[in-house]
Amino acid sequence: MDQRARSGTYGHAARPQLLEDRGRDVLVVEGHRVAALGERQHGGRIGVVPHHHVMGDLGGTHAGRLGEESYVQPQAGRRPVHHPGQLAAADDPHHERSRSTHERQGYPDALRSADGSGRGCESMHPMTENQPQTAVPSPDEAAPEGTQPGLIAREQDVLAHPERYRILTGDRPTGSLHLGHYLGTLQRRVQLQNAGVPTVLVIADFQVITDREDPGDIQRNVFEILKDYLACGIDPEKTITFTHSAVPALNELLLPFLSVVSLPEMERNPTVKSELAASGQKTLNGLLLTYPVHQAADILFCKGNLVPVGRDQLPHVEQTRVVARRINERYAGGRTILPEPQALLSPAPLVLGIDGDKMSKSRNNFISISHTAEETAKLLRRAKTDADRHITYEPETRPEVSSLVLIGALLSGQEPEDFAAAIGDRGGKALKDAVTEAVNEHLAPIRARRLELAEDPGYLQQVLRTANEKANAMADATLTEVKDALGMIYY
Template sequence: MTETDRTDSYSTSQKRSDALWEKIRTDPSGLRMLTGDRPTGALHIGHYFGSLRNRVRLQDAGVESWVIVADYQVITDREILGDIQGSVRELLTDYLAAGIDPERSTIFTHSAVPALNQLMLPFLSLVTQPELERNPTVKAELQAAGKTAMGGLMLTYPVHQAADILFCHGNLVPVGKDQLPHIEQTRVIARRFNERYAGGEAYFPEPDALLSEAPTILGLDGSAKMSKSLGNTVMLRMSPEETLKKIKKAKTDSERLITYDPENRPEVANLLMLSSLCSDRTPEEIAEEIGDKGAGTLKIMTAELINEHLAPLRARRAELEKDPGYLFSVLRAGNERANAVADETLAHVREVMGMVY
């Protein structure tokens, strides 16, 4: 795909996304969202402002919500697994503390839904090796993991993601721009399945990407994004004192006058954006208020606003941590619902493929 093709594809996705946002505002009926995370530990404010807060917004708007804890995806690029159960517990705690409601959202894990994973086999028959190798997101994941040889699970990662989305007939997937190739691959798999196996019946929907309205949150060291491995994050579970300590170490620049200039002053702009996301003011208004008081004042204000904004979440999180049994009961209930839907989907897939004996 050329750069022009990628630009055109993004433009088309943006138009569809804008239309979806309008439908969500007016009538969310018929929309089914599938989203989730790899359980690699507790979440940070990059996750929160980039996606988690938005998921709660969609849930509260009445969009049917499915949230996958993608535990099998931990092994796509990692040779040392660590404490997966502990990481799942941390992820669940952050989900519920942020406002994901298990009465309105189904939270489940890859490994507990066999029928979902079995969809991988017919779906793999619908894609070619070159198509998978061309996926830019897979290449980026491989590079981020510091690997040169691609494992089989990494290569087929987009197909596994298609199974995640389609098993529950998800038609709405909140993503960033970098995840658009995965959604396009899922659309292709749905279309080919319907044509090849379902006799032209639109059994699987061709899901749309819902592009995030939130800006990219830089790492506190100025890198492209927050990463736990780089230690450039503010974790949701941190205390106010820990948050202040982290923000005080954030990279800025030597200019004393604070201005909002994302292109020329990205680190300062990042702190201003974080302050804006935690308040009802624009980054420009906050910059004007600080004026020539310097980066130190900006950092203190940012930490105070983050702490104030996250206080209810952190209080709820502290309560949830006391009852891990409840957390896993939520997951078991979600797994039960997911299995019922996945079994029904797989049964229909077997039927249209002539594999009912």
């Protein structure tokens, strides 16, 4: 199938129920259980309602504050366009009737509504396995407070109809990936890829220079990440892995996208604020200011409609939806030329570094996928624990010990409580030894494959070249469509 025909919407959740409401499909997703550090029982409940062509002014040429909605009628003779992945078919006889006041309670300020304000970090990311609970929430109480209707999608729908979706996610090439990336994002990407969901991964080399004066060896780091991807199971026959700088049309999309976002909106974006604080820079540069809009271009250049994220990254997806909606309304006469993506939401396990802080390349407290077994053992011997010799899994009261337990459990296929119980009163050294064994045993085939890839740089270059060509074809097609809507096609 032509890649451009596979547009759709983003999603993740637990057991679904399909309800009917005034001729509209309403998907309700139950709460789910997450084996994550500090959050054994996750009560997040997700509801998804169709947004159809409920498109608002959102601060465009009309007076009105951001978040207030007004309807845009399709141009005469033009049938509303539904992208695959939307919940109602284009021939739904109830479509026009479903666009009611009930469905348009007003979008919140997408550039301010955030469940958290954590740093955007190096990935657009994470997911862990969820276990369903039994309560069925209403759509209104299901989504995180302050988020847009239709923002969250459900995993069951994605897995049932993978052809309706296209995932866009990726990493900034600031070095090789570590256990936090592997447990939080890489494993999940491979699962979704193998489930048949078309996947596009961006190695965001341009975004390395948003918040640092010394970007490091970007070329080397790009290939380090590519080796990590391939060694962990990313299949170049199924997944497109490209670099920002090799796709000019993607970056050109930033120009029309910036025309629909105001300076105050960008300045108050929580990601911009947190990135600036984390970078230690005193002044806000233009690239960091436009960073969230650039991420919108990352997602929409391939008509990506599913973005795996944590709750702290929902503002990325919300802003992308705002950009897509405004482009469609302002320049395309209400036609859907860009999909409004959804978030595939699930918290990743919080993996602490050997010093007890969040595992991070910038803190140099990580266990890398590329480390040798000996390097791993040496690092884990230095890992912070506590004075209590009895090993338990209590994330809130014993975070350092519990993080080690969680790593060992996840990599050995056990429950954290069982992994801790097997160590019992043997203390921190026994815990570190058990975790070292679990890490090295699990990563052994990945590390072996990575060494093989390192011996064949020509293959790595070919993988990247082929993927960049595919990404360019998608970006060129999308840019042409946007230019056509703008009236900028001259011959």
